[in-house]
Amino acid sequence: MxxxxxxxxxxxxxxxxxxxxxxxxxxxxxxxxxxxxxxxxxxxxxxxxxxxxxxxxxxxxxxxxxxxxxxxxxxxxxxxxxxxxxxxxxxxxxxKYIKKAASLxxxxxxxxxxxxxxxxxxREWEKISSLPENLLWSAFLLKIMTFAGFAPTIFQCALCNGKIDERNGAAFSPSAGGLICSSCPNPNDAIPFTAEMVKSSQFLISNSFDKLFQIDISANAMNKLAISFERFWAFHIGEDKKQRKNNH
Ligand SMILES: [Zn+2]
Missing domain, CATH: 2.40.50.140 (Nucleic acid-binding proteins)
Structure with a gap:
């Protein structure tokens, strides 16, 4: 052999x-x-x-x-x-990052x-580990979910496919599959997203880790992003594989 x-x-x-x-x-x-x-x-x-x-x-x-x-x-x-x-x-x-990726x-x-x-x-850990945990974790979750085919919809409305105009306000709904525009009714699990959170989500999903230093976002907004993507993960992927199997 x-x-x-x-x-x-x-x-x-x-x-x-x-x-x-x-x-x-x-x-x-x-x-x-x-x-x-x-x-x-x-x-x-x-x-x-x-x-x-x-x-x-x-x-x-x-x-x-x-x-x-x-x-x-x-x-x-x-x-x-x-x-x-x-x-x-x-x-x-x-x-924690390695485990999360492997769990997919x-x-x-x-x-x-x-x-x-x-x-x-x-490879980049020495540099990027100085990023706030909520920011790096959010970017990481978005990237690995995207590669696994579970990416949230964040460049258009997950319900009507319409444009997201963050100036009018938007919301993020795990059950709907991502961002919801201001014209669509909010599902029960919708989390309000400020313009800053919409822009940052779009930036996180499209840029490499070393670019994350360019983001200017409040600690509160970062925290909300991390919570939102964790909820999205829990809804679509589950806590572990066993749970995912049981759901389907
Ligand atoms: Zn819509």
Whole structure:
């Protein structure tokens, strides 16, 4: 059998039996892969030390269709972001982003853009982590939802497809699928959006992380945006995959 060589980002690792490790990886093709490294914890192996969080790793493994955990033989560190990420609090914060992106992926599904966005986030973390959490989180949610095909409608009215004139006021409704213009009746879950919030949402969805420093938005508005996109996520995606499965 020919081995597969693929890059990926570590999602989690668990000890298996005496000296083996099973790890979960967000693969470069945007799929979730489980790998088993037999004997990785043996003193001489050196494998465990190379299975680093916050790094771009390269794995060599043997793929068998019928298996849910693939047997891996080698791992190397291609790019280490741990210095970018910094201390414990920053690690917890970055891990939350990686987890959220991975939670969008179903088994057997691949979405390379989700991997790309996580990689971009880790590469730029040192700079962009100084952005307010509500702003970075809102931008991240919008981007990964867009790549997963769940983007809220924010350039036109989600109900009538009409133009959003933010000067007349607008609202954001998770159940309706995004922004609602001032002429349409507001659904029960509508959250009022100021002109500043409409403009910022549109900016967040169309620009890369490093451009977010250009946004001038109040802390209160940022907070409301983050809450709105979290509600949109909860309505369309659910808290985790199990819940999503139960909903359909
Ligand atoms: Zn409308």
């Amino acid at each position: 020919k081995p597969i060589v693929k890059k990926g980002i570590l999602l989690g690792r668990t000890r298996f039996k005496e000296s083996s490790l099973i790890i979960r990886v967000l693969s470069e093709d945007g799929s979730l892969v489980s790998l088993m490294f037999k004997g990785a914890l043996r003193r001489k192996s050196g494998i465990a030390a190379r299975i680093k969080p916050f790094a771009l790793l390269e794995f060599v493994y043997y793929h068998k269709r019928e298996r849910s955990i693939q047997t891996a033989s080698e791992v190397s560190v291609v790019e280490d972001f741990s210095e970018n990420i910094g201390g414990y609090n920053s690690q917890v914060r970055a891990a 992926l179903q088994p057997e599904q691949s979405n390379p853009e989700i991997f790309d966005i996580v990689l971009a986030l880790l």
